[in-house]
Amino acid sequence: MAAGAAAATWRSFFFFFPRVPLLPQRLSAACSRRSSSGAAAPKDKTPKTSTFRPAASSTHDWIGPPNPLSNLRPIVYHVPENESELEKRLRHLRQETEDWNHEFWTKQNITFSKEKEAFIISQLQAKGLTLRDEDGRRRALNSEEMAKFYKSFLDNNRTRHANYNKEWYRRNFTITLLMARVALNSMWRTITKRSSKKTT
């Protein structure tokens, strides 16, 4: 009840602001421009982890469940029929960034698990304990011992992380700028189309 009332007040609050409805409008303008090009060509790119392909008549991008290795969600990009140069550039950049991100995080997570495993085994061996105790369960180290590993992992990968950071910020910013340009372009095109329709 409280949540519903809160949601209702939020909705009324936001619709009171004249600017906010423009946002879904802008986005839906971009979307409708994509969908107005009719039945889209099916995306022939296979998503990395799932064998599922979004339906051929898709008019939007599709986003999937998180990849179990990189925890990032794959996106299948919709290619509209009259794709402009700018939109193509945007799509390629997004796809490339997604792949690059996926690669980095997969490597990161796998390296982390491997090194953690090696650390646990080496610590247990140093203590003279077997990997499993009498019940057949794995021994675990307490958080203080694990903290040494966490610290060394961070220190060893410091430069790599810093470089990834810089690159990610750069890409994110470029993608957002491109998206803004594409959105403005499509809005301009809709406006000019409408005004040309009126005059003819």
Add this chain to the structure above:
Amino acid sequence: MYKTPCSRLSGFVGVSVKQKLVQNVPRCNQIARSLIHLHKRDPSKWLTYQHLNFLKRQYVSKTSSELQQRAIPKQSPVLTIVDERDDSVERQVERIPTIEAVATEAAPQPQDVTSKAQPEVSTLKSKDVAAKKGSVSRVVATTEETPHIHVESNEAKQARLDRQWKELKVDVADLPDVYARLAKIKLTALVVTTAAAGYAMAPVPFDPIMFSVSLLGTGLASCTANSINQYFEMPFDSNMNRTKNRPLVRGQISPLHAVSFALVCGVPGVALLTLAVNPLTGFLGALNIFLYTCCYTPLKRLSISNTWVGAVVGAIPPVMGWTAATGCLEPGALLLGGFLYSWQFPHFNALSWNLREDYSRGGYRMMSVTHPAMCKRVALRHSLGLIGLSALAPALDVTSWTFPVISLPINLYISYLAFRFYRRGDRSSARKLFFCSLWHLPMLLLLALTCKNYSRKQEDGARPPAAIPLPLPAN
């Protein structure tokens, strides 16, 4: 489906319960389906205690504080939902090779298992080829579980994953909820509360309009800062359990949409503060946004100094509240800011203590990971500092002398917990300190408010009345 009685619970409790419900409902559906499936099989495979063990395991892994590195002891007979569960990646990585171990150790298993396991292995090839490299040594014993339930669940798992593909379009009905999560509405509410405390503590007549306007402006500025923070941190948030359900991670809105929302909140917010309140407050609001988005957020991955910058970010809202009331930066404002600054350390250090693995894997440089001893020392130092600041309050004419006295019990308590954390440095003492900090700050501000000094300093108060009678005799 989500309009259960629990949705009526308001506030933090309701949200956390609701979140748990939301997480559990799809899992319960899945469990129900697979249990029904089990039931249809022959009697020897009916529901036994082992199959219901997953229920225990859920709670064990969630509530047990000491269950850190241990992998889940038994193979789960029912699959967990990939994205909703509070899993670390290793568990996913670990389970996959077990399937192959089952397939290869054909001897104890019934024949249908191996034949069924093979197509599963091939479909999972793309996933587990890389995973296998790291996890061969971690084959978990599964002899007590009946493996064919596993296989059944894998097909169901694949189907369920396929269903989770969603169209990337904006659902207007969801937008308010998305915006609330993008702006970290609970954190914003706390920030606005501290600003309100700052306003209320200022020794000037209370102006409700100015009060509301300054709170609104502060809230909008906070929404902006939080949105930009989420925009910058998208891949990192995906990899941390605490943050993986954020709107940008889930693709509910595009990055451009998030930035637009931030601009729509920030520009009017700062403008409101500058024009309707005073330029100083507007400047502080803009400064805070800049500090949070351009200093704190990148620094989180570069150096431990991010915690100190973050403490300053937390200290500015009460200062803003005070300057909104009085129009100038006074020692009282800085004192209130000092309270927030010092409080931040026991609060954040305790919180980050239990998230060390996630921070390490995500590449965040936090004191708790890289300099654990310093982390505990700083938390203790600043908890004690709170006592000192409380004693300073009457000296600066912010409160009366009763304030240090009545705030002493809670300040001593948090210092005691910080001391325990310093000595023991374990998960439970960290958690205790964190939860104490959550109620300590509101209590402290409330006590300060009750002991507020309503009059200004004596010289300012005495001068105007003395000045007035002088011209009269001349007339």
